[in-house]
Amino acid sequence: MSANSNDNDGDRVSIGEYEESGKCIECDAEKLTHDYERAELICENCGIVIDEEFIDDGPEWRAFDSEQRENRSRVGSPMTNMTHDKGLSTQISIKNRDGQGNPISSNKKAQFYRLRKWHRQARISDAKERNLALALGELNRMSSCLNIPRNIQEDSSKIYRQAAEADLIKGRSIEGVVAASLYIACRKNGVARTLDEIAEAARITRKELGRTYRFIAQELELKLPLSLPQEYLPRFCSKLDLSQQTQIKAREIIQKASERGLTSGRSPTGIAAAAIYISSVVCGEKRPQKEIADQTNTTEVTVRNRYQEIKKELDIEINV
Known part of the structure; x- marks a missing residue:
């Protein structure tokens, strides 16, 4: 039975309802499967x-490693919030090689160095974009220091963009607002x-970070x-080199x-x-x-x- 086998208005409304809710139009279940063969x-x-x-809407080709994927792909990188232009502009590669992978001459290297420099300047049109580019570069540095996942970085950049659009950055340091955006994203995603x-990664004080994020x-x-x-x-048990059993007991x-x-x-x-x-x-x-x-x-x-409180209230006998 197909939900869109009939061309009446009722079926079209039902499919529209599915697109909005993401649930089955008959039983409201959320377990939906794509059968790509049919x-x-x-x-x-x-x-x-x-x-x-x-x-x-996927590619018509298959790739079995990153090299094949790079060679067969005919499109650019996906949009990302981690760059000020969302990755929509072109980039000149830093590899000094031609299309066949051969090294280019010294004269060409100097020419491409100037081209990269002009290209970087052309990508940033005003002070607002320059501020955003600096902030996202700082966000990338902090995330690298703290081993923050990519999805958290994306959320952080969105929060920073919202703060910039709401004119909340004036009178505050870029590092402080970036660090606050990163902390908020970590809190939202349970990291x-x-x-x-x-604060240590951002090179600011804890007080400034707390005031800015609030x-x-x-x-x-x-x-x-x-x-x-x-x-x-x-993370703490890993730092202290403790076993899984100890972590479970602590939980x-x-x-x-x-x-x-x-x-x-x-x-x-x-x-x-x-x-x-x-x-x-x-x-x-x-x-x-x-x-510890x-x-x-x-x-x-x-x-x-905290140890004394927990030990007393839970009546835990410990021989220290």
């Missing part, structure tokens, strides 16, 4: 054919990065989820502490550090509080206080 869109739940004879880490989030009306201690466990401790209300109003990194200390002792992989504090960007006092 060119059909099928609901896995009820079996109805929602659409048929759709057009495959655990602390204010101290981002201002931008308020002006752009961004609702940021709370940072959870669990989000920091994989259980944090879950129980959350149920008792011990995590509300407290720093998530402090809770994570205390849970890691307790689990490392319980699992026989004890790490000193000082080492250094690797989690907290203080020994914070680790000790």
